[in-house]
Amino acid sequence: MSLSSGTYRIYGQSHTLQVGSFIGNSAGTNPLFIYPQTTTGLPSFSITGLSSGKYQIKYGGAPVASSSGFLVANTAPGAVATEWTLQYVPQHGANSYLISFNQASYWSSIPAGPTNQTSLQRYIYSGPTVPPTYSSGNVFQLDKLD
Numbered sequence: 001m002s003l004s005s006g007t008y009r010i011y012g013q014s015h016t017l018q019v020g021s022f023i024g025n026s027a028g029t030n031p032l033f034i035y036p037q038t039t040t041g042l043p044s045f046s047i048t049g050l051s052s053g054k055y056q057i058k059y060g061g062a063p064v065a066s067s068s069g070f071l072v073a074n075t076a077p078g079a080v081a082t083e084w085t086l087q088y089v090p091q092h093g094a095n096s097y098l099i100s101f102n103q104a105s106y107w108s109s110i111p112a113g114p115t116n117q118t119s120l121q122r123y124i125y126s127g128p129t130v131p132p133t134y135s136s137g138n139v140f141q142l143d144k145l146d
């Protein structure tokens with residue numbers, strides 16, 4: 001299922017993604033963190049479909065990219081946006097997607113440490129079912145806001 005370009009809220013089971021503050025880091029990388037869905041001021045992301053079938057994701061105009069295995073919003077001048085693959089996984093519910101870079105590095109909401117920073121996983125595993133089921137930490141809901 002192809003996703004239309006627009007503004008989206010990105011979240012998983014009982015969590016949402018938010019970016020670290022742009023304050024004091026206006027020309028660098030700002031980490032994406034995992035917060036409870038009950039957090040106020042939930043963020044929105046701009047998702048743009050590309051002719052290649054991939055997508056660019058931005059937060060506050062800053063491209064979402066990978067830095068040392070973690071997700072960041074890159075506010076550096078001339079930052080190049082990563083082309084992400086969004087794989088629809090309807091077996092996990094409406095609007096459910098796996099998000100990856102070249103289907104080799106997948107978004108993961110499983111904290112890699114005490115910071116709760118959103119990471120990229122090299123491999124994800126599916127359950128022995130048809131269609132396959134994936135860890136809730138790798139499945140994200142994309143709700144269109146506009």
